[in-house]
Amino acid sequence: MSTGAHVLILVLTLISLLFIVRMVRRNQLPSRYALLWLSIGAVIAFFATFPGVLDRVSSWLGIAYAPGTFFLGAITLLLLIVVHFSWEVARLDARTRLLAEELAVLRADPPRTPAPEEQPVDH
Amino acid sequence: MTGTRVEAAPSPSARAATRPARTLVILPALNEEAALSAVLKELAVTCPQLDVLVVDDGSTDRTAEVARAEGVPVAVLPFNLGVGGALQTGFRYAVAHGYTRAIQFDADGQHDPSQVPALLAALDEGADLVIGSRFAAPEAGCEYDVGRLRGVAMGVLRLAVRLLSGRRFTDTSSGFRAFSAPLLDFYAAEYPNEYLGDTVEALLLACQAGFRVVEVPVRMRCRAGGTPSTQNVRLIYHYLRALLSLMSRTPIRRRERAMRKRNR
Numbered sequence: 001m002s003t004g005a006h007v008l009i010l011v012l013t014l015i016s017l018l019f020i021v022r023m024v025r026r027n028q029l030p031s032r033y034a035l036l037w038l039s040i041g042a043v044i045a046f047f048a049t050f051p052g053v054l055d056r057v058s059s060w061l062g063i064a065y066a067p068g069t070f071f072l073g074a075i076t077l078l079l080l081i082v083v084h085f086s087w088e089v090a091r092l093d094a095r096t097r098l099l100a101e102e103l104a105v106l107r108a109d110p111p112r113t114p115a116p117e118e119q120p121v122d123h
Numbered sequence: 124m125t126g127t128r129v130e131a132a133p134s135p136s137a138r139a140a141t142r143p144a145r146t147l148v149i150l151p152a153l154n155e156e157a158a159l160s161a162v163l164k165e166l167a168v169t170c171p172q173l174d175v176l177v178v179d180d181g182s183t184d185r186t187a188e189v190a191r192a193e194g195v196p197v198a199v200l201p202f203n204l205g206v207g208g209a210l211q212t213g214f215r216y217a218v219a220h221g222y223t224r225a226i227q228f229d230a231d232g233q234h235d236p237s238q239v240p241a242l243l244a245a246l247d248e249g250a251d252l253v254i255g256s257r258f259a260a261p262e263a264g265c266e267y268d269v270g271r272l273r274g275v276a277m278g279v280l281r282l283a284v285r286l287l288s289g290r291r292f293t294d295t296s297s298g299f300r301a302f303s304a305p306l307l308d309f310y311a312a313e314y315p316n317e318y319l320g321d322t323v324e325a326l327l328l329a330c331q332a333g334f335r336v337v338e339v340p341v342r343m344r345c346r347a348g349g350t351p352s353t354q355n356v357r358l359i360y361h362y363l364r365a366l367l368s369l370m371s372r373t374p375i376r377r378r379e380r381a382m383r384k385r386n387r
Contacts, residue, residue: 097204097208097316100200100201100208101200101208101211101212101215103200104178104198104199104200104201104212105215105216105219107198108176108197108198108199108216109191109196109197110196110220111147111174111176111196111222112174112194112195112196113174115221116143116145116221
């Protein structure tokens with residue numbers, strides 16, 4: 001890759017990092033996600049600054065095409081993140097469902113025949 | 124986890140001694156304004172001693188108003204949760220208001236209120252989950268005809284349930300059911316909410332948790348109004364999903380069996 005391309009990637013990465021930092025400062029992104037995306041940004045910036053490192057890692061792994069190493073890592077990471085999000089969405093869905101049910105019960109009309117007084121249970 | 128809950132449940136005789144039976148008929152309803160009024164009127168005439176609750180599952184029509192006009196209490200869900208969520212809302216209501224047993228009843232008129240006493244009688248005999256089966260005794264006057272595709276799909280599900288529960292049921296997807304007090308507590312805390320989860324998966328859950336499940340033959344009718352909850356095109360997808368979630372229950376069962384062995 002040419003030096004120009006590396007500079008371009010570096011600039012894009014830095015802009016993304018700044019964007020994430022701004023979201024965190026505005027309380028729009030919880031810190032755990034910010035940490036994740038900031039570290040990913042840092043890794044990309046690192047490889048853009050020192051492209052030789054990626055070549056060395058590739059030859060060490062036996063991958064002839066250096067960007068292939070990058071894509072392998074990127075796709076694996078993104079898949080894991082998406083799976084995590086599926087899990088999180090399912091959890092949020094379960095909680096929302098519970099809240100909706102509780103809301104419906106709390107706001108429901110009272111029974112036609114009221115519940116009998118709780119009687120002490122003899123032991 | 125479920126195993127311990129079952130052991131904590133009181134025996135049916137102890138239950139009967141402490142509290143008089145109070146029964147709640149739960150009708151999950153989604154856009155049933157057309158049929159609901161007649162269904163509620165018939166219930167009131169046939170089973171006047173039973174309390175009724177309509178759970179409005181995010182209807183966009185006048186379902187809730189129609190129910191209130193009949194003097195029936197309504198629990199309105201803020202958005203559509205599906206039959207499982209609506210039912211669980213009914214269970215929570217039942218538990219919160221001290222009901223000792225509940226009936227699941229369709230709002231579209233396909234269930235016959237005159238069959239309710241048969242379900243309650245099975246509860247009195249000590250069952251925890253009573254399923255009103257369309258197919259348990261065809262000679263008993265079954266007039267319910269399912270489509271061919273649906274019939275095949277139901278057969279596959281029946282087989283899966285047989286393999287997973289080790290028991291034979293004739294109508295795993297029937298939505299005409301009765302629940303005992305311990306099962307109400309159990310289901311109020313955990314009830315499957317995926318499509319068919321409210322019937323098939325809930326049945327397996329009860330079996331695996333050690334509740335007594337019985338089938339009672341009942342008569343059912345054609346739908347009086349409303350539309351069936353699924354089109355044939357989506358049926359296969361839904362049944363595949365149901366099978367998958369049934370399979371996911373097996374490891375739990377194995378774990379429980381292992382736990383039971385250890386406890387012995």
